[in-house]
Amino acid sequence: MTLMIEISNLLHSYPDGTPALNSVNLHIGRGEFVVIAGRNGSGKSSLVRHINALLLPSGGCVSVNGLCTSQKKHHPDIRRTVGMVFQNPDSQFVGMTAEEDVAFGPENLGLPPSEIRELVEMSLETLGISELRSHSPRSLSGGQKQKVAIAGVLAMEPECIIFDEVTSMLDPFSRKEVLDTVKRIHAKGTTVIYVTHRLEEAMNADRLVIMDSGRVVADASPRDVFLHHDLEKYGIELPPVVALSLMLSKAGFPDIGLALTKDELLEALCP
Amino acid sequence: MNTLFFRYVPGNSIVHRLDPRVKIAGMLIASISIFISSSLREMAVVALVFFLLALISSISVRVILSAVRPMLMFLGIIFILQLFLTEGNPLFSLVGLDATYEGLALGVLMSMRFLFLLMFASLLTATTAPSLMTTGIEKMLRPLPLKRLGISSFDLATMMFLSLHFVPLLYGSFSHLRDAQVSRGLDMARNPFKAVYSLSVPMVRTAFISAEEVAVAMESRCYQGVNRSSLNEPVMQKNDLAALLVFGIVMFLLV
Numbered sequence: 001m002t003l004m005i006e007i008s009n010l011l012h013s014y015p016d017g018t019p020a021l022n023s024v025n026l027h028i029g030r031g032e033f034v035v036i037a038g039r040n041g042s043g044k045s046s047l048v049r050h051i052n053a054l055l056l057p058s059g060g061c062v063s064v065n066g067l068c069t070s071q072k073k074h075h076p077d078i079r080r081t082v083g084m085v086f087q088n089p090d091s092q093f094v095g096m097t098a099e100e101d102v103a104f105g106p107e108n109l110g111l112p113p114s115e116i117r118e119l120v121e122m123s124l125e126t127l128g129i130s131e132l133r134s135h136s137p138r139s140l141s142g143g144q145k146q147k148v149a150i151a152g153v154l155a156m157e158p159e160c161i162i163f164d165e166v167t168s169m170l171d172p173f174s175r176k177e178v179l180d181t182v183k184r185i186h187a188k189g190t191t192v193i194y195v196t197h198r199l200e201e202a203m204n205a206d207r208l209v210i211m212d213s214g215r216v217v218a219d220a221s222p223r224d225v226f227l228h229h230d231l232e233k234y235g236i237e238l239p240p241v242v243a244l245s246l247m248l249s250k251a252g253f254p255d256i257g258l259a260l261t262k263d264e265l266l267e268a269l270c271p
Numbered sequence: 272m273n274t275l276f277f278r279y280v281p282g283n284s285i286v287h288r289l290d291p292r293v294k295i296a297g298m299l300i301a302s303i304s305i306f307i308s309s310s311l312r313e314m315a316v317v318a319l320v321f322f323l324l325a326l327i328s329s330i331s332v333r334v335i336l337s338a339v340r341p342m343l344m345f346l347g348i349i350f351i352l353q354l355f356l357t358e359g360n361p362l363f364s365l366v367g368l369d370a371t372y373e374g375l376a377l378g379v380l381m382s383m384r385f386l387f388l389l390m391f392a393s394l395l396t397a398t399t400a401p402s403l404m405t406t407g408i409e410k411m412l413r414p415l416p417l418k419r420l421g422i423s424s425f426d427l428a429t430m431m432f433l434s435l436h437f438v439p440l441l442y443g444s445f446s447h448l449r450d451a452q453v454s455r456g457l458d459m460a461r462n463p464f465k466a467v468y469s470l471s472v473p474m475v476r477t478a479f480i481s482a483e484e485v486a487v488a489m490e491s492r493c494y495q496g497v498n499r500s501s502l503n504e505p506v507m508q509k510n511d512l513a514a515l516l517v518f519g520i521v522m523f524l525l526v
Contacts, residue, residue, distance in 0.1 A: 054490065086487075092485065092488030103502035104492055104494075116501075
């Protein structure tokens with residue numbers, strides 16, 4: 001796997017001097033699905049904003065495809081390579097219709113209208129929202145809004161997309177829909193960095209990175225993280241299935257081991 | 272607030288399909304004619320042209336009225352000031368102030384001017400997609416030597432576009448704030464000054480926060496304020512220029 005994002009010894013302090021990120025090291029390869037989790041204020045959102053060059057390091061280095069974020073001339077290339085979807089879709093819309101909003105990114109790249117049109121069609125179709133093209137993004141439901149926001153990033157054809165707590169304002173049904181969309185985008189070869197505090201959403205990830213007080217405290221496959229780290233110490237709730245399977249195996253059913261999904265647990269209970 | 276306020280109403284009329292630059296230029300011509308028209312007869316011509324255009328573009332009366340409604344008080348004040356403060360033949364007298372015939376005519380004329388200015392503007396926004404409007408403004412500004420002032424035509428057009436975009440956004444946060452304050456015991460009717468204070472301070476704060484959020488989101492989508500293109504690139508055609516010419520001649524000859 002080729003290395004895409006390289007974060008070494010990253011330091012970041014708020015203007016008042018409080019450290020937000022403390023010597024973070026993280027390497028992300030092309031095509032990976034990385035989930036970053038942590039309680040509020042653990043530094044996960046600050047970390048991903050560095051990857052998009054929205055924040056710049058106070059110390060250390062962040063590079064995307066070998067381009068360092070501390071050099072301003074690289075920012076357009078970096079932002080074109082790494083797209084970002086934010087938590088609140090309402091605060092990121094700039095278009096009066098879904099179509100116009102999706103076109104905003106390609107317009108900024110100065111592409112010719114016919115090419116923009118193609119990109120917009122392609123992303124609306126991928127998200128399955130072609131019929132919403134002339135709706136005002138504000139009039140849509142939460143899940144639809146988030147899909148328009150994702151389409152807007154997809155239209156720039158980034159190699160990597162950061163999803164910053166995109167499901168936290170959604171109801172369970174829309175959450176599942178958006179998560180399925182994320183998985184589909186990843187399956188097409190896009191590198192995905194997915195920030196959340198709901199570990200249920202991390203089960204399909206290649207890697208689970210846990211942040212606490214501005215540091216990376218765990219970085220392994222979800223299974224290894226659940227087995228070897230006490231996540232409650234970091235203010236993260238275990239998914240019910242994982243918690244139940246761990247509880248059962250501690251309470252005298254060692255065969256059960258760790259189950260990540262309902263099916264795995266069922267299989268372990270009634271083999 | 273009515274959400275139709277200066278909003279784009281999609282459609283496929285001749286007016287909708289005109290080049291945005293033609294419509295913006297037309298708006299300028301209309302404003303000039305409105306301000307040089309000095310009699311009610313001339314104002315009637317303006318009104319006729321307006322209603323004809325509104326009819327062609329099949330924009331509903333509701334949309335036009337929604338742009339006017341918030342300004343009615345302002346129009347009323349203009350009318351009353353003109354009515355009482357113009358010298359001339361007395362019409363009637365109220366608490367020592369004399370209303371005059373001349374004042375009545377001038378008041379009607381002045382408030383009509385603002386009324387039609389608002390109505391033409393709402394016709395422009397209702398028939399022009401915001402993205403086309405931005406592109407149109409940008410293209411019209413491009414020949415100006417803005418670079419010497421350190422800004423680009425793209426920046427200016429985006430600023431205008433965003434200020435339109437922010438109206439519903441700010442109104443949304445205003446309703447949230449009002450509800451939050453009222454639910455905690457703010458009595459808007461009994462204590463209006465306290466209400467203004469306790470709503471305006473958090474309102475300004477919210478406005479800054481949302482502006483910051485939109486700016487960050489725009490930046491992350493590669494907005495740089497230079498060399499933007501547009502999904503709907505307007506192409507000026509002969510019909511467009513002809514329409515502008517006809518409109519210009521009608522407005523200047525008749526008014």
